[in-house]
Amino acid sequence: MKGDDYVAAIDKWVYEIICGLEYLHGKGLVHGDLHGGNVLIDEAECVRLADFGLSLTIEAIGFSYGSSHGGGAVFFTAPELIDSEEFGLGTRRPTYSSDIYAFACTCIELYSGKLPFRDIKPDADGQWVSIRVCREERPTRPSLLDGGTISDQMWALTQWCWTHDPSLRPSASRVADEMEMMPLLSLAANNEVWPMSETEVKQALSDISQTSQRIGYEWRSSDRVSMHILTALQRTVLTDWDDLIHVSQLERVDAQIAIDWIWEKLLESKASQSTTDSHSYILQDIAETLISAHEVVPTALFMGGVKLLGERSVTPEFPSVYAGKLQVGGQEIRVAVRRPTTYHEKFPPFVLARDCIIRMDLKHRHVLPLLGVARGLFPDSQTMCAIYPWMGNGPIVNYIRKLRTNGKLRGAAFSVAVNKWQHQIAIGLEYMHEKGFTIGASSGNIVFVDRNEDVCITPYPIHSNNTSRWSAPEELGSAEMINYYARDVYTFGCICLELHTAKPPFSDLTYLEARKQVMDKQIPPRPRLPDGGEIADELWSLICNCWSHEPAERPTMTEVVKTLEGLVSGESAAAVHLVKTEERQEAENHEASGGRDE
Structure with missing residues (x-):
C-alpha cells in the first residue's frame, strides 16, 4: 500500500483499535499492554486486539495483578505507571487512562512505521525513555512512510490522549466520538463523489427551501423535510451515518456555502420549532463534519x-x-x-x-x-x-470578597445574597441538564455576576486552573462509567461551600491530601458564616447530600432547586426584616457617635 491507500488503511485500523478499547473498557477490562505488536489484522483486514497477559478487571485489588512493574513496553508506558508517587497513586497497575496513553503511542507507531521516541537508542531498561516521559516530553509529530504528516486533527487528538495528567485524558468512547467526526475514515471510499461547481451547489441549496420532497430517510413526523441538501452534497442519498464521510470531500468553497445554509436553517428551526428533532440532529451532524473537514465556520x-x-x-x-x-x-x-x-x-x-x-x-x-x-x-x-x-461584577467569589471588603454583605445580608445566588446557580444548572449539558469539575469561577447582581453560569471552559478539588470521587478514581449529571451535583455542593468561605474545598490540605479525604468518603467541615454562626441546618443537609459518595444517592438538580426554593422563600421575609433592623441599628449607632466611627 502506498499514498492515499496507506493512509486510509491506517485511519481505519486506528479507529478499530479505539473501538476495541471502548468495548473492553465498557466491560470493565483494562488491556494493559497495548502497542503495535499486539494489534493483529484478520483475513478481512479488520483489527483484533491480542495478548491480554497483562490485562485486568478494574475491580481487581492490587495484589491480584500479576505484574509489579505496571506492564507494557517502555515506549508505550504512561508516566503514572513509571512514577506512581508523583501522581499520588498507591499502585502501578494499568488503568483506562494508561490504555489511552498507549493508544496515542500506538498511533505514532502505525502511521510512521517506527516506535515512539524513535530518536532515542533504547538502553537495557528503557531508562532514558522513562526519564523523558516523566519530564512531560512526548514523541515528535511523525512523518508517514511516503512523506507528509498525519492530519492536524489526528495529531491534536493524539496529544490529548497522552496528556501528562491522566485525569485530563479522554475516555475511549470520547476518542471514538472525536474520530467519527474527523475526515479520516475512508469507510465509504468505494462510492463516487460528485465534484460540484459553486453554481450547482447554489442551485441545489436554493431548491431546498422550495420543496418538501422526502428522499431516502423515513421521518417520524408528518413534517417531511427535504433531503435535497444531502443529494447536493453527495451523489448517493444518505442511507447510513457512515455516508457523512462524503460531505468531507467537497471543495472548500462549496463547503462554505453549505455550512452557511445549514446554519441559517438550524437557526430557523430553533426559532420556530417547525422541524423535527431528527432533522435538526442530521443537520448538526452534517455541519460538524463540514467544520472538522474543511475548517469552515458559518459566516453569520x-x-x-x-x-x-x-x-x-x-x-x-x-x-x-x-x-x-x-x-x-x-x-x-x-x-x-x-x-x-x-x-x-x-x-x-x-x-x-x-x-x-x-x-x-x-x-x-x-x-x-x-x-x-x-x-x-x-x-x-x-x-x-x-x-x-461582559459581566460587570465579574466572578462571583471575587465579587463576594469585594463586597465584604467594602463593608457590605454583613450579618443576615450575607446569607440572603448567597442563598439567592445558590438558587440561581441551581436553576441554571437544572436547565443545562434538561438540555443534555454538564459543567464538569468546575470551581465557582464559572459563575459570573451581572450588573443586576444576578448570576450566570458559563458552559464553556474559560480558565485553566486545576479544578480537581471540585471533582467527585468517581472522577478522581478509575470509574469509566460516570453519571455526569450526578458529578455536577457534587460539584454544585463544592461551589456552595466556596460561596460561603471564599475558599476551595479542603483549602487547608494539599491536593493529594484533599484527594485522599474524598476517596476515603470524607467531606469538608461545616463552614461558619463570616460574621459568626453556622449556615442553616437545611442548607448544610442539602450540601452533604450533594456530596454523597455514591452518585445514585445524590439528589437531582431539580430536587436541589425545589429544596432551595423552600429555603429562600421561607427565610426571605424574616431575613429582609432582620437586615433592615440591622441597618437601622447601625444608622442609630452612627448618629449617636456623631459620625466618629468613620
Whole structure:
C-alpha cells in the first residue's frame, strides 16, 4: 500500500483499535499492554486486539495483578505507571487512562512505521525513555512512510490522549466520538463523489427551501423535510451515518456555502420549532463534519467591530479572557473575549465552531450566552476567539470578597445574597441538564455576576486552573462509567461551600491530601458564616447530600432547586426584616457617635 491507500488503511485500523478499547473498557477490562505488536489484522483486514497477559478487571485489588512493574513496553508506558508517587497513586497497575496513553503511542507507531521516541537508542531498561516521559516530553509529530504528516486533527487528538495528567485524558468512547467526526475514515471510499461547481451547489441549496420532497430517510413526523441538501452534497442519498464521510470531500468553497445554509436553517428551526428533532440532529451532524473537514465556520457567527481593551488578560485567574468592546449602531458595548487554550489552538475553528452549533439552543437567564466569534484580535495570531457579554461584577467569589471588603454583605445580608445566588446557580444548572449539558469539575469561577447582581453560569471552559478539588470521587478514581449529571451535583455542593468561605474545598490540605479525604468518603467541615454562626441546618443537609459518595444517592438538580426554593422563600421575609433592623441599628449607632466611627 502506498499514498492515499496507506493512509486510509491506517485511519481505519486506528479507529478499530479505539473501538476495541471502548468495548473492553465498557466491560470493565483494562488491556494493559497495548502497542503495535499486539494489534493483529484478520483475513478481512479488520483489527483484533491480542495478548491480554497483562490485562485486568478494574475491580481487581492490587495484589491480584500479576505484574509489579505496571506492564507494557517502555515506549508505550504512561508516566503514572513509571512514577506512581508523583501522581499520588498507591499502585502501578494499568488503568483506562494508561490504555489511552498507549493508544496515542500506538498511533505514532502505525502511521510512521517506527516506535515512539524513535530518536532515542533504547538502553537495557528503557531508562532514558522513562526519564523523558516523566519530564512531560512526548514523541515528535511523525512523518508517514511516503512523506507528509498525519492530519492536524489526528495529531491534536493524539496529544490529548497522552496528556501528562491522566485525569485530563479522554475516555475511549470520547476518542471514538472525536474520530467519527474527523475526515479520516475512508469507510465509504468505494462510492463516487460528485465534484460540484459553486453554481450547482447554489442551485441545489436554493431548491431546498422550495420543496418538501422526502428522499431516502423515513421521518417520524408528518413534517417531511427535504433531503435535497444531502443529494447536493453527495451523489448517493444518505442511507447510513457512515455516508457523512462524503460531505468531507467537497471543495472548500462549496463547503462554505453549505455550512452557511445549514446554519441559517438550524437557526430557523430553533426559532420556530417547525422541524423535527431528527432533522435538526442530521443537520448538526452534517455541519460538524463540514467544520472538522474543511475548517469552515458559518459566516453569520463572525462579529465585526470587536476590539481589545489592552493587551493583558482580565486577571491572572483568567489568563485566556480579555476585555473588549463591540461597535453596535454607533455605540460601544463592552464584551469579554476568550482566546482559546493551547488544546483549542491545535485546530482553531474546529472545537469552538462545533460548540457554537451544539450549544446554540442554550438560552437561559442564568446561563452565559455565546454572542459569536472574531478573528484578528491578536497581532501574532489569526486564532478564532469567542465573544461573550461582559459581566460587570465579574466572578462571583471575587465579587463576594469585594463586597465584604467594602463593608457590605454583613450579618443576615450575607446569607440572603448567597442563598439567592445558590438558587440561581441551581436553576441554571437544572436547565443545562434538561438540555443534555454538564459543567464538569468546575470551581465557582464559572459563575459570573451581572450588573443586576444576578448570576450566570458559563458552559464553556474559560480558565485553566486545576479544578480537581471540585471533582467527585468517581472522577478522581478509575470509574469509566460516570453519571455526569450526578458529578455536577457534587460539584454544585463544592461551589456552595466556596460561596460561603471564599475558599476551595479542603483549602487547608494539599491536593493529594484533599484527594485522599474524598476517596476515603470524607467531606469538608461545616463552614461558619463570616460574621459568626453556622449556615442553616437545611442548607448544610442539602450540601452533604450533594456530596454523597455514591452518585445514585445524590439528589437531582431539580430536587436541589425545589429544596432551595423552600429555603429562600421561607427565610426571605424574616431575613429582609432582620437586615433592615440591622441597618437601622447601625444608622442609630452612627448618629449617636456623631459620625466618629468613620
